[in-house]
Structure formats: C-alpha cells, structure tokens
Amino acid sequence: IDAVIPLEHRNLWKKYAIGEFQTKEEFQGEFVRHVETTLARSLYNCDELAAYQAASQAIRDRLIVAWNKTQQKHTLRDPKRIYYLSLEFLMGRAMDNAMLNLNVKQLTGDGVSGFGFRLEDLIEKEPDAALGNGGLGRLAACFIDSLSTLNYPGWGYGLRYQYGIFKQKIIDGYQVEQPDYWLTFDNAWEIPRTEIAIDVMFYGYTRKFTDDEGKVHRIWEGGDLVQAVPYDFPVPGYGTENVNNLRLWSSKPNREFDFAKFNEGAYDQSVAEQQQAETISAVLYPNDNFYLGKELRLKQQYFWVAASLSDIVRRFKKSRRPWIEFSDQIAIQLNDTHPTLAVVELQRILVDREGLDWDEAWEIVTSTFGYTNHTVLPEALEKWQVDLIGNLLPRHLEIIYDINLYFLQDVEKRFPGDHDLLSRVSIIEESNPRQVRMAYLAIIGSHKVNGVAELHSELIKTTIFKDFVKIYNEDKFTNVTNGITPRRWLHQANPKLSKLIAEKLGGYDFLNNLGLLKGLEKYANDKTFHKEWLEIKRANKARLAALIKSQSGVEVDTNALFDIQVKRIHEYKRQQMNIFSVIYRYLQLKAASPEERKKFQKRVSIFGGKSAPGYYMAKTIIKLINAVGAVVNNDAEIGDLLKVVFIEDYNVSKAEIITPASDISHHISTAGTEASGTSNMKFVLNGGLIIGTVDGANIEITREIGENNIFLFGHLAEDVEDLRHSHRFGHTELNPDLQKVFDVIESGLFGDANIYSNLLNSIGNHGSDYYLVSDDFASFLNAQQQVDKAYADQDAWAQKSITAVANMGFFSSDRAINEYAENIWQIEPVPLDN
Template identity: 50%
Template sequence: MSEVKTSLSESAANLSAYESYHGLTAEAIQRSFLDHLEFTLAKDRFTVTHLDQYLALAYAVRDRLIERWLRTQDTYYRADAKRVYYLSMEFLMGRTLGNAIVNLNLKEECRRALLDLGYRLEDIQETEPDAGLGNGGLGRLAACFLDSMATLALPGYGYGIRYEYGIFNQEIKDGEQVEQPDNWLRYGNPWEIARPEVLYPVHYYGEVVQFPNGNGKIAHKWIKTETVLAMAYDTPIPGYGVQNVNTLRLWSSKASREFDFHHFNEGDYISAVRSKTESETISKVLYPNDNRHSGKELRLKQEYFFVAATLQDIIRRYKKTRKTFDEFPDKVAIQLNDTHPAIAIAELMRIFLDEENIPWEKAWELTQATIAYTNHTVLPEALEKWTVELLGKVLPRHLEIIYDINYHFLRDVRVRYPNNEELVQRVSLVEEPVPGIRPKSIRMANLAIVGSHRVNGVAALHTEILKRDLFRDFALMFPEKFENKTNGITQRRWLACCNPQLASLITEAIGDKWMTDLYEMEKLIPFADDPGFRQAWQKVKQDGKDILIEVVNQTWKHKLRIDKQSLFDCQVKRIHEYKRQLLNLFHAITLYNRLRHQPNLDIVPRTIFFSGKAAPGYRLAKLIIRLINAVADIINHDVVTRDRLRVVFLPNYRVSLAEKIMPGAELSEQISTAGMEASGTGNMKFALNGALTIGTLDGANIEIAEEVGRDNIFIFGLTVEEIAKLKPHYSPWDYFHSDPELNEILNMIGAGYFSPLDKELFHPILFSLLEGGDQYFVLADYRAYVECQERVAQAYLDQDQWTRKSILNTAKMGKFSSDRTIQEYAQSIWRVSPVPVNMVTCEV
C-alpha cells in the first residue's frame, strides 16, 4: 500500500485528518480512499480486489455524509419539527454509490481522484450489488420519495425491513425462469450503520386477559407471548443541493434468547439454537408480492414486526419532548405505503389503550389524525386480507381491537344510513365467511381507509376508479378523505445518474436547475426545432443504444448480433397478465410471420427487449417468460428474419439493469389493460430519457399524453369505459375467428411451432385467452395495437421528426418528478414544512 500511496499528490498527503474525512476535493477523496483501503480493509497493493476498491470508495463517500447526517437530526430536534414516517414493506434502492456521488455533486472529483490511482469510477460502481429490499414499482417509488424528501429538506424517515435475501436472482435456463437466492449482504453493506442499542421487543401469539383498571373501566393485557427483538440499521439518504441527510431505518430480527443452555447441556445442540434461528427468519427473505398462498403466517409476522418496532421508535422520539399525546398528530405524520403496514392502525390503538391508558375516543381521534394511506392497486383480488383464524392466532389483541373499531364504525354507518344492511356488509372491516368458498377475514384496505385521515390514489384515473368503483361506498361517506397524488420519479437517479451524457447535453443547453425543478425542462422545447441540437441528441441516444448492446453481448456471450440502427422497443417490468407482455409478443410474431410469408417485405428493423421477473408461485407468468424465450429462439435463428427482427429477454431485471436500458430505449411499451395499472413509473423513466411511449389510456399514461401532446405519443386500445361496456358479452373467440393474423399466431402456439419437443407446453396460455375469457382483453386490443405499431414504424422512418418528438417528451416531464409529488403530500396530507440544515452556523 505504501507504493500505491506514492501516487498521492503533495497536497493530498498534507491534508489534515478533518479534510481527509470531510473534504470535497479530489485530493481529499483520494486520501480518504487510500486510508480506507489500508486501515479499514487492511489491504495492500498485492491483495486489493475490485470489491475492496468499491468498499473503500463507498466508505470515503459515506464519511462525507456523516457530519451532515448527525447535524440534520440535531437540526430537526432543535426545530421541534413535525416529522414524516414513511412505512413501506419495500424500498427498491438499487445501487447507492452513484446516487450519493451525484447528490453530493462529487462525480468529477471522484473520477479525478481515482484516475490518478489507475482506477475508473464506472468500473468501481459496477461492483456494487443492488440492495435486495424491494420487488417492483411500489418499492422503487418509496426510494424516489426518500430522495425527494431529503432534497426538499423535509424531516422524513423511511421505515422497513432489512431483508437478508432479496426477492431472488433470476436466471434463464432453457428459456425458463430459475430462481436463485439473492444474498445481497454476502460481503456486507458499507452504507448501513448497525444500531445495536436501538432494540425493541416485538410480541406474537399468547392470549389477552381483562382486568379492572381502577377507574371503572376494563383494561386489557397481552400475556404469554413469544418475543422477537428488532434491531435498527440506518442508511443515510442525502438530498441534492442541500445539507440535509435523512434516514432510512430498517429492522432486523434477533432472538430474545441467543442460546438455550438447558438443551445444550442435554446434548441437543439443534434445539439450543432453534429459538435464534426461528426468530431471525422474520427478516430473512422478501416475499414476492404475487405469491398469495405460501408463507402467509410469516408474511403477517413480517408486517407486524416492522410496524411494531417502528411505532415504538416513533413514540420514543416523540416522548423526548412531550409528556402527553395531545400534540401527537401535530408532530407525527405516518404514511402507509399500501395495505402492508395497515396493522399499524391496530398497533397504535393498542399502545394508546393498553400502555398509555388513553380513553378509546381520544385514542381513535389521535390515530386517525396521524395516519394516511396510499392505495396502489385497482385489482380487488390484490387487496390484502387476513383470515380471522390466522390474525387471532398471531395477534390476538389486535383482532380484538379491529373488532372494536368495526363495532364503532358500523354503529355510525347504521345511524347515517338506516335500514341499509347491504352497505354495512360492504364497508365492514370483517368479511363474513362463505362455506367452502372463503373463510371469515379482515379487510385490511377497509381498516386502512377507516383508520386514516387521508386516502390517496397514485394517478388521476386510478383515484377516480377508487372513488367510483373500488371504494365507492367509502368515497360517498368520506369524500374529504380521498385525493390524488400522481406518482413521480427522481430526476437525479433516472437522468443525472443513469444517463450522464444526456444530462450533460441538457445542462449545456438550459443550465442545471432541472436537477431540483424538473419543470425547467420546458426550456428544451425551442431546441426541438434546432437541427444541431437534434443531431447532438441523436448521438447521445445512439451511445445509449451502444451501451445496451454491450449489456446484450455480456448476457448472451456475443451470440446475438443486434443492429444498432434498429428501433429499440422495450418492455421491462414485472411479468403479469395485466401488463400484457403477451400483446407485445404477439406483435413480434406478427412481424415474423409477415417476413416469413414475404421475405422481401420492407419493414423497419426492430429489436424488441423484454425484462422482468415472475413471482415464483405465478405459473402462468413464468410460462409467458418461457414463451418469450421460445419465440426469441425461433426468430433470432431464422435466416429470413434475424437481420430485421430480434427478440431479446434480459434476465434478472433490477434497478441497475433498468439504468442501462432506459438511456438506450426508443419505444416504451406501456400497454396494460385500461383501468388495471394504478400509475406506473417506468413510463416516466423512459419518457424522461427521450423514449416515445406506445400505451393504453391507463394509469399515468393519460397524464403523460396530456403533458407531451397526442402528436408525441402513440395511444391505442379500449378505454376503461369501453371495457366496461364490452365485458358482459365479451367473446375472445370472435376475435380469434375474425382476424387471420391473430388466428395464425394462436394456431402456431397451439400446434407447438415454438415448442416442437412439447407441443402442448403453451396450451395453458391459450386456455387463459380463449376458454378462460381473456380477462385482460389481449385479443380485443390486438388489432388496434398492431395498427398503432405500424404508425410507430412509419414515424421512425423520419429520424429528424422522431428526434423532435423525443426531445419534447423529455421537455414535458416536469410534472412527473417525485419532488412535485412529495411537495403535494407535504402540503395537503402531512402538513410538514422544510427544515433546512445550515452547516455554516453549526458548531463543529
């Protein structure tokens, strides 16, 4: 290491210890990097690895966050600020290093510091694994929200679970998804700080006893429970352009008893550590959100685990400055990210009633005033329910409290709406059993609505569907509760970090204010008509395509040649029937068949990219992945078509892969069945990076179309209203018989054209479409989609105009920044104000 250190500049060598840890110059970063290699990692030039380089740089960057982080918490405390607590089962953070460097504005300094040592920043960043803390859009939204809260200087905290294993790593073997463990913490996590002193008990099972409380009331006590300990791990979340560094606090489960000496002394070594093993299972693995039937009890324990620990932490912080709970809603805002943390309503009531001896009416008033709920789905089957049997077994006191909440709520409903027992049954928190069909259950979405002061959807259409259909009764009873908060993305991650060339081009043209005010992008509009700027834009887009080609080369070992001039058509998202990867695939087969039948047909060369994971228990989604790969295998090896049409499945979709795909994408596939996608954020990421959208009038697509103009987006398909009219008499067979190209596609699949060794392999897909009623209207929208794709191809022929549309898409993305979304939450739901940190006036 001493020989490596000879590359230190004289100024770096003479830095003080303070500058080494806090300085923002290349020299200070270089000194800190080398110090961590030697003193933190104990490595010299003979033993240093790529992982060591990453860890040393991560620690060097983290050093520059620590003082700001501590000062931020002190500032919030001194300001007696109201704080936001964002509760989410998932935080899909991706990689942290690049984002932290961007938010600290250290990119050039880090690059220079490393180049002097013979290292490339880009290579080091590639070493970092994606944090395995989320599954999809809900978790990625939570990550964007944390970034925006810090950037807006809002006192905000994220709370979740520190999963030891992420959802899974996806491999494709013989075209089939194979799940492998995602042990993302294998080599440690330099961004987190363990807090062994922050440890809370979490209880399960047991029984509830009643006793007089001395004031003529009956009190309750939860006894004979099994206890698990929740230990905190903190990750700093830096804002951009501010000194604020907020906190993501994740809970890891620990055994309340590490070792049972009785069993050990008896020679039963397995039993001696069983308690530890079973307790720590709670935070072991993230369950995929579509696997509805397995691991139910563990999933419930996970949800309660992080909620119980979080509320204890919130109350501990509140009690530092308050002796009563009268001001609790004035100092605490709790946001439930979907129904997963909804048990927080019952848990907060339990604490108020059983531990703080607050009367029922006051406890309920405080709970409602504190908690707000975000809904993320319009699919009734996706709304979380827990059977009374399971909830009563795992959380008996909470079941009692939910019954009490329901009693008070339904009493009020009956007063407001007398003689309307059908309404009472619909809005009840308890779903009554139907023998042989469903057990008696607790409707967690109903609990979330009743126990919150605000309920929001995440796109204008989604919120209207909630009010008009899914939660119609509640919206009529409590119209003031419901409002819309259209989702957003952070431009720091999804442009500055993932597409630095495009970010630089934009900054050169309009300045860098867009980093904190995405509406500044509208200044790009005049540049759309500037031939020189369009040419520069095209070059940047082509460079993005080249990077994506390199990803394909690395994935497929250079066995798949991609035409860099072809249209890069991308659909990357969770594999689900309603997202309609099948519709996209059917279009690919349509193009393939046209070329087979007319080899000299002149078409726009196209490379169609798919990526996404299917939940392990979702058999049809996994079969769709297999069909995509089977079709790709046929098309990519056909000499007639392979130079004009490619189908590529990129395995193991994750944030870091998305960051490679978005800059190279030219067409963004957002083709979910109208009324099914709550919002979507991939549509925003693609458009921000200059891709044009082909999509249905669903989720945030509608608002994107309003912003960019219908001339700059490709809209097709049935609307929500048209689907509602068609649904009662929809016959997929009519479309099968009346459309020759569709007929040919389905017959090919049915005859085993794409599965010659197992001709019936894909029959379940055909059954779902034809016999199963085509629940997501794939066949009904097929022809409109194919015709829309023809308009796409025609538009792509005029590269000058295509580029103009691309620039305008980026220019009109101002609305879709998560900064705007968080500002709206802060103003109308949380009622919190910015608390900027001023490092200059702080004592060192």
C-alpha cells in the same frame, strides 16, 4: 444541549471534527486509510472489490457527518416529521448516487485512477439493494430521495431482508430463481444500531382486569419475544447538505431466549428457536400485485410495524409534549395496506399502555395516518384470516373488532336500516373462513386515502371504495400522481443527455426543478440539436447492445428501432400481447418478398422482467418470448430486420442502462388495471416515446406532452366491463391476425405446443380473455404501424422526443412529495442554515 457540554470539550471536539475531503488528494488519503485499516489490506492485495469497498467507506464517512448534522438539527428544532412505512425499498446501488448527490464524482474518479482503477468498474462491484419487487418498492425509493432533496424531515421504515428479490436466470428459455444473498461482503451503506434493540411480541393471550378506579382494561401478555435491531441507511439529498434516514429492521433472537433449555443441554432446541426468530426478516416475498396469506408474511408486517411505532413513540415522548400534539408532530404514510396493523398498534399503545380513552386515542390515530392504495386488482387486496390474526396477535384482533363495532354503529346511525351497506363496509368479511379486509381498516384508520394517478384515484372512488365515499365526505379521497427522481433516472442513468440539457439550459438547476425542462422546447425544431439528441440516443443504444451481447450473445444493430418492454411479468401488463405482435411481424416478414422486406423498419424487440415463482402463466410467457427469440434470431433470411431479446434478471442497475436506450417502450396494460406505472415516466424523460393504453399515468403523460407525441391504442377503461360480459355470454371470434399467430404457435414452431396451451386457451378457445388481448389486438397492430411510419422520419421523431422531454416536469417525485407534504402530511421543509 450546548449548556450541558463544557466549553473545553466542545472546542476540543471542534478541533478534531472530521473534515470532509474536498480534493482528489484528500480523497486518496481516505481511500488508503480505509484499505489499510477498515479492510485490513495493503497496496499488494487491493483488488477491484477492495477498491470499491474503500471508496464507498470514504464516501459513507461524508454521508455520516452530514447525517449527524441533519439529525442534530431536527432534534433541536423538533419539526413535524413524516414517516413513510413501506415493506419494500428498491434502492439499487448507492455509491454512484451518493457521489452525484454530494458532487464528488469527478474527484473520486480522478482519485481512484491514481491507483490504476476505473471508477465505472468499481461502481459495477456494488450489489443492488433489491429489497422490493417492482413499481411499489421503487416508488418508495424515489420518494425518500425527494424527501431528502427537498429538506423535509422524513424517515423511511422498512425491513432489512437478508435475501432481496431473487436473481433470475434463464435456462432453456425458462425462468430459474436463485437466492439474492446481497450481504456477502460488508455493506458500507448501512450502520447497525445494535444499541437500539426493540422487543416485539407474538402469540400469547389477553387478560381483563379492573383498576383501582373501577375501569376495565385488557392487556396482552405471555407471548414470545423477538428483537428488532435497526440498520440505518443514510439518504443524501441532491444539492443540499440534508441527509435523511432509512431505518430497516432486522430480527434477532430475544436476549432472554430460552436459557433454561440451553442450560439443560437442549442446545439444539434453543438454537432452533433462535433461528426461527431470525427467519422473520430473512426473505422478501417475491409477489407483485398479488396477496398470499402466509403466516410468516403477517409476522413480517407486525414485526416491522411494532418496531417502527415503538421507535416513533419513543422519539415523541422525548419531547415531553402532551399526547394531543402527537399528530401535530407526526404523520405516518401507509404504503399500500402492508403496514395497516400500525393503525391497530398505535391504538393499542395509546389505550393499553398510555391509558388514554378510546375516543381520544382514536382521534390521534386517524389524524396521524394516511393510506396510499396502489391497485384495484382483486387478487392483490389483502384479507387476513381472522383466526390467523387472533392467534398471532390476540389483542389486535380485539381492537379490530372494536374499531369495526364503533364504525358500524356510526354508519347505522347515518344510514338506518341499510343492512346491505353494513355488511358491505364491515372490516370483517363474513365469509368462510372469516377475513379482515385490510384496505377497509386502512381507510377507516386514516384521514386521507389516495390513489396514484388520476384515473386510478377516480376508479377507487367508483368501484372498490364506493361505499366509503358515501360514508365519509368526498375529500377524504384524493389523488397524488406518482413521480420519479430525475437524479437517478436522468442524471445518473443518462449522463450524456443530462449534460446536453444542462448546456442548453445553462446549468443543472433542472435536476431540482424539473419544470425548467420546458426551456428545451425552443430547440424542438432545431436540426443541429436533433443531431446531438439522436447521437446521444445512439450512444445509449450501443451501451445496451453491449450488455445484450455480453449476456445473451445476440448482436443487435443500433440502427434498428429499439422496442422495449421491461417490468414485472403479469397477464394484466400484457407481455403476451406484445410477443404475439412480434410473432405476427415475423410472419409478415417471412411472407414478404426480398424487395418488400427492405421496406420494413428494422426492430429489436427487448423484454425483461421477473415472474413470481408460483405464477405459472407469467412463466409461460417468459418461455414463449425466449422460444420466439431462438427461432427469429437464428433465421438468416430475417437477419437484422428483427431480433427478439430477453434480458435476464431485470433490476434497478440494469434499468439504468436499458431506459436511456429506448426508442419506443410498451405500457400496454388492459385499461383500468395499471394503477399508475412509473417506468412510462422514466422512458419518456430519457427521450424514448411510448406506445400505451389509455391507462394509469399514460393519460397524464399524454396531457402533458401532447397526443401527437405518444402512440395510444385500445379500449377505454369504461368499456372493459361490457367487453368482459360479452365474452362470458356472447360468442366472440378471436381476432383473425391473432388467430394466425395462435396457429403458428400450435404448429410447434416455438417448440412443443403443449407448453403454451394454457396461455392460448385463456384467450381463445372459449377462454375468458379477461385482459382483452384479442379485443385490443387490431388496434395494437395499428399503433405499431404508426410507430414504424413515424420512425422513418428521424427529424420528426427527434422533434416528438424533445417536445416530450420538455414537458415531463410534472413527473418529478419532487412534485409528488410536495403534494403529499401540503395536502396530506402538513409538513414543512427544515431550512439548512441557522
């Protein structure tokens, strides 16, 4: 590259290359320039929003310079790259994270205060990039943070939804959804790349033809074209110059869209088509752990997959390597089955467009992809109707049938005569209507399949993918336990705790090497340290109390035990069990004498989370929580002994306030249902203890931090099937304490009892109690008692909390990404220098 650019040009370029601001004054210069030119404003109308925008532009400039260097280095070295395909990236805010990662937060704060602004206020002006539902989307965000921090050459590919996850309002106790149009103001954190538009086809037909050598081909043609335009989001690493890329696609009408109609004067019709094209990337589907077979969602999946693969293949072809080297250069990870069409698309590109033989192409495909499964819940597994795929993507359906044919032929050879096996593992489910089992396609099209916590990875091998373990060898299936980025979830969310830890450990190295937290263990019995530790917790509780007060008007006592459950609302996550136990506590308080009441531990029971708009049962749970709050919080007799709060519109930026403020948090899914959970890790890392079932990553957390430092309860995964069976065939009485709770709900204490009848009937009253609320209730109440007892001894509590934090090193997303890199992707970091 150097050779083709004349020396004089290079020197001139170097002379004017953008310098990076190093001081407060240099930052201020950039700030003023951006207010005046980028925003076209002046000293006299630079409000807080403008100040946020100018500051973010200045920081973005630095990111872009580092981004350019990183990409240039990767182009020259041409290392093996990892592409992480995820329909969700729940990034949250960018500015605070960028300042911390670039180590310019202090000088930026000083810089803006020179103009009379407070940095905290500017940070608050940024809307969350809420392009995800919950854990799966946030995991993708933590993973790309780690990819950058660890200097791996890795890109994320996703969709640039114009509307992220809806905003939740609570009106009269009910969830009301409002659109999240997050792009109202210019977004400094994205770079449009309108010059790289890619055409994506839908519908059309396939045609067979024979070439000169007599070879038969099939091609796809005659469909509608939509353009995919990339927007790049720089992803800075911490403590490194490395800045990777998150490329999100936006749909635009094709350049050559119906000009004929336009000229004929049918403006309206041609514009309608244009709008349809733009619809594809318009909105994130708001379902978590739930599959909905909508055509527009399938269009989103193919649109994103086709654009991403076209981009990846184009980059590969620039290197002029032979196809056989494709998987030496490229690894692609499928974040759940949402991008599984990528398997089919790559096979189509290689066979139909590049002319490779089927087998040669298939070898490349399967050595390129890895598939991560995130759930065993049957209602979450994607199964697209054959006809829907055949209509939208006719050539892909043919390829799916061929993949299935060759796969089943192999199985038949190895297990002759086992026709049950063949129908069980067929990609096509012969139901009415017929369906494509996307998880099976993903397994067959990948060289590695992983679950996201040990128990979960065992469960997929023994339940939903059992037959595939028999067909392939066992080591196609592996585990990579999830992790979280300590940069956002400790350093950014909890600066006080991060600072205290740094003081004890002699620096911030633990943010790049979380195992160093182990060094805190020697302070676990240090009473002076306990005081500092608890004081920070108190300050974080005060920060949350202020948020609660400003949002709901409820005043909470920071001396009370803060008890938190924030996550998507789901029957399997059992917020209903939690609120039932809160009602039980309220009944006990009411029944107690004033003297006895004084012995109760004060609690604030805090809930937050969104329900899918169409999930009736989850919405009922939200209503019940709010109704209980309305009664309890206004009961003068109870006062500060118990408060019940629902924080509306739980999102990443609120999680950054909520997580550090917890004393105890709930991770109480029915055993075997929560694949991993990641908020459990965030809470413990911030010095909160957890009450949890023997499920998902709770199990490994227990192993790391010690069983004395966690409150486990409930039936084990291995017992769940039997219990469900006994519900169906035996007669099971409701747990008597739970019965008391149901009685008071039915008495109308929390409003019209009819509102709750379906919820209660799903558990009692011969309901199936599929999630074992009644079976686990006694053990749950007992665990709550243990929590109260333990909290009464604050030194013993601090000791547990410190010991737990000291042993959380394993749950860094850096560890998870290193495992993926080594065992699945076979990629190496690209060093910074030379």
